[in-house]
Amino acid sequence: MNLSEMHNTRRRPLLGEDKNALVFLIILNALFFISLTFIKIVYFISYDSNATANLFFQKQIVGWLSLPADTDVFFPRIWTIITYMFTTYSVWGIISTVLWIWAFGYILQDLAGNKNIIPIYLYGGFFGGIAFVLSINLIPALYQNMAFTPALMGGGAAVMAIAVATTTLAPDYRIFPLINGGIPIWVLTLVFVAIDYATIASQNGGNAIAHLTGGLVGFLYIQQLKRGNDWGRWMHRLVEKTDDLFNPDKKHQKVGIKETLFYQSSTKPFQKTQHITQQRLDDILDKINQQGYHMLSEEEKEFLKKASKDL
Secondary structure, eight states: OOHHHHHHHHSOSGGGOTTOHHHHHHHHHHHHHHHHHHHHHHHHHHSSOHHHHHHHHHHHTGGGTSBOSOHHHHGGGTTHHHHGGGOOOOHHHHHHHHHHHHHHHHHHHHHHOGGGHHHHHHHHHHHHHHHHHHHHHHSHHHHTTGGGOOOBOSSHHHHHHHHHHHHHHOTTOEEOTTTTTOEEHHHHHHHHHHHHHHTTTSTTHHHHHHHHHHHHHHHHHHHHHHTTOOTTHHHHHHHHHHHHHHOTTOOOOOOOTTGGGSOOOSSOTTOOOOSOOHHHHHHHHHHHHHHOGGGSOHHHHHHHHHHHHHO
16 A cells, blocks of 8 residues: 555545635635625526626625725725635636636645645735736736726636645646646646736736736745745634634644654654554644645654555
């Protein structure tokens, strides 16, 4: 049994895991889509004209959730810098967003741990949205067409952050293994980046800049994580404090990122383990799931190698 098989036996099925950030992200996007679609249907049956219904739907609902390019509209609706990345009522839009979140997020979850997915998504969407507003207002060619520039919607920048983060962490990871041994994910990511790059000098240039900025954020996040700087740490602490507030009996142990690099055990590091225990194996697999394989100590990696041969 190899490491992948041992990991899969511990993590099946994906959608059934507790506190799975990837599943939470997919569900959150789906809930926004379902809610907006329901409201759109209500507008549709409330007006005689479909055009009138769509006009009021855009103005009264979508306009308060999507990210406007005009700063005079944006600042009174500052929350749109977060809500826009979950806002979509297009069927193909939600399908593509969910599929790419799952495709890249699943790999990222295996390699970097469960806790990094949401911070990367939010950082990518946030700075991508900022780049969208700035580009429309600072680039003359885009500023002249501001009146015709639709508000930014969807998780394009956030998904690009996850895609680039995954590629930065494991560029040679292969998908579709039946096609000539698999396609490296860097090829797929490069195609997405090239498409956005080619559309900068167009009416949708603001969207392209937002996506590329999200990708840059994903790259920088992983680079900093490799150096021991966890940009998502404050988010984790905020979630833990909120959890402690509503669950007083449950206290989270505060552990620094450098402390998690080594397995905490009372056993001396030079002392060999004679038997492979299922509990120890489960603990290590849980650590991979939460923090990523790169966070294992050398002793833990050796344990997994021995376990894969003996089991």
